Amino acid sequence: MDKQQLISEIQELKKQRDAVILAHNYVDGDLQDLADYTGDSLELAFRARDAHKGVIVCCGVSFMGETAKILSPESRVLLPVPSAGCPMADMVTAEEVRAMRKAHPGAVFICYVNSSAEVKSEVDICCTSANAAKIVASVEPGREIVFLPDGNLGRNVEHDLKRPIHSFSGYCPVHNQTTVAMIERARALHPGAKLFVHPECPREVVAAADEALSTGGMLRYVAASPEKQFIVGTEKGILHRLVKENPGKEFFPMDDCLVCADMKKLTLESVRDALRDLSGEVLLSKEIMDKARKPIAEMLERSKA
Ligand code: SF4
Structure with a gap:
């Protein structure tokens, strides 16, 4: 099935299930485009809390689905890939x-x-x-x-x-592998570009960067900045939104190794399957949720x- 057909199928299932799709800034760009809301963990937590009480499809790792369920216990929260976890x-x-x-x-x-x-x-x-x-x-x-x-x-x-x-x-594991040498290499390749990293990076890396920002913070920072070039020291999935929302500005990953294997497990097919089969439901005891x-x-x- 081609991508467009798959997206149409998801849209149809979404209507049938009265579902909302939330996506983290690190998942694949196609999923970000498909989602009703894309954001960082805090933004997704607010969205889940305020979501209607139907089906919430959480395109992210397992703790994000759990947070959505805790904040919206009447909703049916689906994790398209329940095995996508967070090693941290x-x-x-x-x-x-x-x-x-x-x-x-x-x-x-x-x-x-x-x-x-x-x-x-x-x-x-x-x-x-x-x-x-x-x-x-x-x-x-x-x-x-x-x-x-x-x-x-x-x-x-x-x-x-x-x-x-x-x-x-x-x-x-993604941010902990960042180094000052990585920053120096990226700066040599793109002199003059603003360089920001995530605060999950080691202290010396944060100290060597221009800014340390959450993914939501990076998006706001770039939108407000007069600078035209940026080196991005976090998971590469964020580049999709940065490029899409900031025409005329250029973005360079700080290093190609900054990829979260768990976030990349999420696919259009997995979202389609979860909506079709109502699979991957997050189930937590009332005691733990409370x-x-x-x-x-x-x-x-x-x-x-
Ligand atoms: S990037 Fe992946 S491993 Fe790192 S904190 Fe986020 S989910 Fe966990």
Whole structure:
């Protein structure tokens, strides 16, 4: 079946199922074009919360589907590829969080949304890369903070806010492989281009970049910038929107290795199959959803302007 036929079939199924399609900025460009909303984790969380109570197809990795389900429990949330996970999210378990609680009694536990529902159910506040600094800054001065699972994001926020944070040892395999040498090579190839990276990159990489921004932040930054050339230090899927929404501006991946294999598992075929068969449904116990909703709701509340 050719691509156009497949897209028509999805549109038809979408109507029949009364479905909304959400897509993360890292998935394939065809899926971004097809989606009702494309965005970063925070934007997708808001969309899921405000979605109508029908079918939500979540084109992203498993924790995003879980977040959508927690925020819209009456909806049927489908993950077209349930095996698409986030290696960083798998680096911490609920049991480890409980053990850390014992080691840091009295600390506020802040958890990046890139984590399982079970882990979220054990923490106080969630955050995304778009609001991590704001969430940490909202904790009363002097209170101990434990940040998980992303050690790089925790250290970058610690540096920016000059506030001590106990950061867990997890990392994103895509962003953790970035290096200062990579930045130097990209700058030599595209002298004068603005270079931004994701705050999941190691501290020295963030320090060497012009800016560290969430994917939503990158899109806003480019739209407002008078600059014409940009080197993009995050997963390459974001280039699709950057190019599409910014005619006349040029974008270069910081390195071709910046590809998330899990995000790339999502295909048009998988979305068609999920809508046709209502497969890949996210199922969570009420107890876990109720517990995990609290730190997410706390994040959404503290993210308000
Ligand atoms: S890009 Fe990194 S953090 Fe995002 S889903 Fe892939 S492995 Fe996880």
